[in-house]
Amino acid sequence: xxxxxxxVATYFYHYLLIAIxxxxxxxxxxxxxxxxxxxxxxxxxxxxxxxxECGIESKGxxxxxxxxxxxxxxxxxxxxxxxxxxxxxxxxAFTGVGLGGFIAMSVFILILVESLIYLWGKGLLEWK
Amino acid sequence: MIIAFSILSVIAVISALLAVRLRNLVHAxxxxxxxxxxxxxxxxxxxxxFLAAVQILxxxxxxxxxxxxxxxxxxxxxxxxxEHIEAHGAxxxxxxxxxxxxxxxxxxxxxxxxxxxxxVETIDPSVRALGLNLMSPYAIxxxxxxxxxxxxxxxxxxxxxxxxxxxxxxKS
Amino acid sequence: xxxxxxxxxxxxxxxxxxxxxxxxxxHAIIVLIGVEIMLNxxxxxxxxxxxxxxxxxxxxxxxxxxxxxxxxGAEAAVGLALVIAVYRFYKTPDLEKMTxxxx
Numbered sequence: 001x002x003x004x005x006x007x008v009a010t011y012f013y014h015y016l017l018i019a020i021x022x023x024x025x026x027x028x029x030x031x032x033x034x035x036x037x038x039x040x041x042x043x044x045x046x047x048x049x050x051x052x053e054c055g056i057e058s059k060g061x062x063x064x065x066x067x068x069x070x071x072x073x074x075x076x077x078x079x080x081x082x083x084x085x086x087x088x089x090x091x092x093a094f095t096g097v098g099l100g101g102f103i104a105m106s107v108f109i110l111i112l113v114e115s116l117i118y119l120w121g122k123g124l125l126e127w128k
Numbered sequence: 129m130i131i132a133f134s135i136l137s138v139i140a141v142i143s144a145l146l147a148v149r150l151r152n153l154v155h156a157x158x159x160x161x162x163x164x165x166x167x168x169x170x171x172x173x174x175x176x177x178f179l180a181a182v183q184i185l186x187x188x189x190x191x192x193x194x195x196x197x198x199x200x201x202x203x204x205x206x207x208x209x210x211e212h213i214e215a216h217g218a219x220x221x222x223x224x225x226x227x228x229x230x231x232x233x234x235x236x237x238x239x240x241x242x243x244x245x246x247x248v249e250t251i252d253p254s255v256r257a258l259g260l261n262l263m264s265p266y267a268i269x270x271x272x273x274x275x276x277x278x279x280x281x282x283x284x285x286x287x288x289x290x291x292x293x294x295x296x297x298x299k300s
Numbered sequence: 301x302x303x304x305x306x307x308x309x310x311x312x313x314x315x316x317x318x319x320x321x322x323x324x325x326x327h328a329i330i331v332l333i334g335v336e337i338m339l340n341x342x343x344x345x346x347x348x349x350x351x352x353x354x355x356x357x358x359x360x361x362x363x364x365x366x367x368x369x370x371x372x373g374a375e376a377a378v379g380l381a382l383v384i385a386v387y388r389f390y391k392t393p394d395l396e397k398m399t400x401x402x403x
Contacts, residue, residue: 003250004249004250007249007250008249008250011175011253012129015172019132068201068288068289068290068384070197070200070201071194071197071198071201071380071381071384072285072288072289074190074193074194074197075194075281075284075285075377075381076281077190077193077194078186078190078191078194078373078376078377079277079278079281079373079374079377081185081186081189081190081373082186082190082273082277082369082370082373082374083274083277084185085185085186085366085369085370086262086270086273086366086370088178088259089178089255089256089258089259089262090262090263091259092254092255092256093255093256093257093258093259093262093263094259096256096259096260097259097260097263097264100264100267101263101264101267104263104267104270104271105263105270108270108271108273108274111275111278112274112277112278114278115277115278115281115282118281118282118285119281119285122285124285124289129301129302130302133302133306137306137310140310140314141310141313141314141317144314144317144318145317147321147333147337148317148318148320148324148325148330148333148337149321153329153330156330156333157333160333160336163337163340164340167340167343167344170307170310170344170347171344171347173302174307174347174348174350174351175351176347176350176351176361176362176365178362179343179347179362179365179366182366183369186369186372187340190373191336191372191373194376194377194380195329195332195333195376195380198329198380198383198384199329201384201387202328202383202384202387202393214324214325214326215323215324215325215326215395216396218323218325220323221320221322221323222320222323224319224323225316225319225324226316228316228319229312229313229315229316233312233315233316234309234312237305237308237312238305242303242304242305242308242352243303243304243352244301244303244304245301245303246301246351246352246356247352247354247356248354248355248356248357251351251356251357252357257359258359258363261358261359261363262363262366266363269367273367273370273371276370276374277370277374280374280375280377280378281377283378283381284377284378284380287378287381287382287384288381288384288385290388
């Protein structure tokens, strides 16, 4: 019983530290903004509101349409991210799974490499 | 425990609600990411550490970015204030969703006798057991997932690249 | 410990919110966001039952959620690609203006 209690307490103690760190990070990021908002005098002018102090004024809507290439990169990233998620438990358990696990993971990677070859062959990895 | 649970679930519900109600799509996606993070926190409370990490890695890192790029490709981001964002019969949708919540989900949960305490308190939180399971009984499922991901990538690429562009490639 | 009821109620409310997004909005991407929220609510259910169940060492809930997350990633990829393709054809992401099958 007491071991259970210690186990649960240690588990949550670690995450309590992370939570405290997160709260401190948020405060650390927000305090300068809040101080600047409180202390700085608010006198907006035409020159002050320009986006750049020097340089060419940008034209057009900032919400412009993007090239579809961005989406394709994000797509490949999602798929190979999920592959990495499955690779991680395999790598941790590598000593326990033997040859069978190695073959299973090799087949898994080979199937996914197929899609990489497809992307490469279609020339979608190059930025045009 | 209960405090952490309350904070996380309130963040999750509010950010999910904002994600489906906000007019600006980029803000909606950012609140969706906050929802994913809060859900990862709930996973940690349930001692599923690896899944919390996966949640952040896949949803916040990859799917959120994917949605942002898709929004930037479909241009209408801020949403015209005059334009309706609600579907026709949105009230019926609201009524239907509320009916599902009140008649199907909540009574089923509240009427069932559910355990107040976990049966097994100490759980081995290591990823090693997960890897061992993934290799022996679930090896076939793993290959099916690989096939599914490959098919999804190829299909999505074929759908997403514009038809004019693929015709140009045929000519060259 | 927080009882199992609480997790299930939160999951039910999240499912409701996702359903609300699917049923009441007309933007295609918001509908997909609603679907993602519903999938995540289901994942929360799986993990909660895994934690409170009699055999957590079998890791059934965790493995199912892992596969579910992988499938959700693939679903989001294909779904958003479809949204982009449909947008290119109709010039609008509004689901109610896509009516060519309707006529």
